[in-house]
Amino acid sequence: MADVNNALSPHGGRLIERVMEPGKGRKKAEEAKSRLPIDGSRATEIMSIAYGFFSPLEGFMGSRDVDSVCKDMRLQSGYIWSIPIVFDISEQEIKEKRIKPGDAILLTYQGQPFAVLELEEIFSYDKALMAEKVYGTKDEKHPGVKRTHAYKDKLLGGKITLINPPRINPPFDKYWYPPRVLRQKIAELGWKRVVAHQTRNVPHTGHEWLMKGAWFAANADAVLVSCVVGEKRAGDYIDEAIVLTHEALRKSGYFKEGTHLTSILLWDMRYAGPREAVFHAIVRKNLGCTHHMFGRDHAGVGTYYSPYAAHEIFSQIPDLGIGSVLTLEWWYCPVCGEVTYSGLCGHEKEQQAFSGTLIRSIIQDGVKPPRLIFRPEVFDLVMESGDKYGFGSPFVTEQYLAKRNPVITVPPMEV
Amino acid sequence: MTQTFPINIWINEERLEKLQCAGLAHLAQEAFAGLKKLSVPTNEQQRDTILRRFPTAKFDSATTKSIELLPRDAKDRIFDLVVAKKTLDVIDAFLVSI
Numbered sequence: 472m473a474d475v476n477n478a479l480s481p482h483g484g485r486l487i488e489r490v491m492e493p494g495k496g497r498k499k500a501e502e503a504k505s506r507l508p509i510d511g512s513r514a515t516e517i518m519s520i521a522y523g524f525f526s527p528l529e530g531f532m533g534s535r536d537v538d539s540v541c542k543d544m545r546l547q548s549g550y551i552w553s554i555p556i557v558f559d560i561s562e563q564e565i566k567e568k569r570i571k572p573g574d575a576i577l578l579t580y581q582g583q584p585f586a587v588l589e590l591e592e593i594f595s596y597d598k599a600l601m602a603e604k605v606y607g608t609k610d611e612k613h614p615g616v617k618r619t620h621a622y623k624d625k626l627l628g629g630k631i632t633l634i635n636p637p638r639i640n641p642p643f644d645k646y647w648y649p650p651r652v653l654r655q656k657i658a659e660l661g662w663k664r665v666v667a668h669q670t671r672n673v674p675h676t677g678h679e680w681l682m683k684g685a686w687f688a689a690n691a692d693a694v695l696v697s698c699v700v701g702e703k704r705a706g707d708y709i710d711e712a713i714v715l716t717h718e719a720l721r722k723s724g725y726f727k728e729g730t731h732l733t734s735i736l737l738w739d740m741r742y743a744g745p746r747e748a749v750f751h752a753i754v755r756k757n758l759g760c761t762h763h764m765f766g767r768d769h770a771g772v773g774t775y776y777s778p779y780a781a782h783e784i785f786s787q788i789p790d791l792g793i794g795s796v797l798t799l800e801w802w803y804c805p806v807c808g809e810v811t812y813s814g815l816c817g818h819e820k821e822q823q824a825f826s827g828t829l830i831r832s833i834i835q836d837g838v839k840p841p842r843l844i845f846r847p848e849v850f851d852l853v854m855e856s857g858d859k860y861g862f863g864s865p866f867v868t869e870q871y872l873a874k875r876n877p878v879i880t881v882p883p884m885e886v
Numbered sequence: 887m888t889q890t891f892p893i894n895i896w897i898n899e900e901r902l903e904k905l906q907c908a909g910l911a912h913l914a915q916e917a918f919a920g921l922k923k924l925s926v927p928t929n930e931q932q933r934d935t936i937l938r939r940f941p942t943a944k945f946d947s948a949t950t951k952s953i954e955l956l957p958r959d960a961k962d963r964i965f966d967l968v969v970a971k972k973t974l975d976v977i978d979a980f981l982v983s984i
Contacts, residue, residue, distance in 0.1 A: 826948065832894060
């Protein structure tokens with residue numbers, strides 16, 4: 472395997488951009504041999520590849536990359552990569568569409584031409600092996616393992632091109648910063664050091680202090696809040712509430728103007744713990760961040776990973792060119808009378824730990840959490856978001872899943 | 887001692903009034919910065935049954951070791967049982983009632 476410099480930013484040294492103007496895109500679509508409809512998860516992964524969030528990936532992985540990523544956490548090129556990015560398909564679909572390597576396949580989403588896949592390889596991979604290597608467990612209760620086992624039996628590898636860029640719908644449009652755009656904005660703002668905060672939660676003050684602590688630790692100019700917008704489960708906060716409340720922290724002055732920016736990342740969480748932490752670091756490096764904060768139980772689920780597994784993995788891999796800010800938790804201390812850092816507070820016996828789940832539970836009970844643990848502006852906006860976007864609930868319901876406004880809309884394109 | 891896993895029922899004014907009327911205000915524990923909760927214990931078997939019957943509920947294994955996100959109507963029912971029976975030992979009765 473090649474000896475490469477993993478510290479290059481963007482990852483691999485070059486920002487991948489595979490997005491065509493619709494005029495050129497239409498021409499490319501006309502050259503495609505077959506059409507294949509895709510779902511929302513695949514569409515957003517295509518966007519992440521095409522806009523360079525996943526640099527140096529230029530498409531869906533082939534067998535050698537998948538094998539290398541699963542077993543060695545590296546691409547064939549030698550660059551660190553931790554999560555397989557794959558395009559699964561059934562044998563039957565391959566036969567019906569007469570798909571073969573060398574073909575250009577028009578991928579459609581929402582009934583419109585969306586992207587072209589230049590198919591290089593059709594292959595199978597041992598799903599059990601993939602699940603165990605990536606997630607460190609065979610347990611099918613793990614959502615990532617379950618997802619892997621749900622893959623259809625064949626995988627398609629090849630480069631993709633986004634030929635019909637979708638519209639990002641409100642309220643997400645204001646927070647959509649592809650890597651080139653964000654890098655430009657960071658330069659315009661004069662930010663030299665930017666620390667990323669990964670989130671899929673409405674912020675409580677524990678999150679707020681994690682961000683502020685990371686800002687201090689990284690001696691940063693600003694915090695980039697990167698909200699993961701993707702697959703939702705009943706009971707999660709709705710995506711709209713997450714992005715709007717993070718922005719509210721700045722609008723309400725908990726972060727000064729010019730020190731905080733909210734953005735979105737279109738991604739279905741895999742809950743791969745330490746491996747997902749590595750993936751998050753690479754994606755945020757591609758966005759132009761110089762640091763990434765990792766707290767307790769980063770990207771974990773249940774008890775599959777030790778609480779600080781994501782901290783440990785960075786000492787086992789080469790320098791990724793993005794500083795890791797490794798933090799412990801913030802808790803409420805009744806003796807101190809404030810939210811305080813567990814690494815400093817000596818009232819271990821009195822401490823009252825709280826989590827996003829706990830706050831959701833309080834709100835679900837119809838109780839307004841105290842302002843010391845949940846900012847009133849955030850609470851008000853959570854409830855407003857529920858009324859405006861969540862059919863009366865700030866939490867994901869079956870109705871929200873079925874009827875929510877889509878995050879992206881693909882414009883019509885005649886081919 | 888057998889390990890228990892609490893269901894936290896958060897106390898608003900309405901619930902506090904009911905507890906006070908039943909002479910049970912002492913059961914409400916201080917949680918955060920003035921917020922109060924009623925911690926109703928479950929054993930491992932009861933916990934697993936509840937998580938199975940209420941798929942949106944979650945056992946917060948990482949931080950609080952408590953059952954959270956139980957639907958509000960289920961919590962209301964547990965709360966009403968506590969008030970009616972004047973004890974926190976109500977989970978068996980709750981499971982029979984659903």
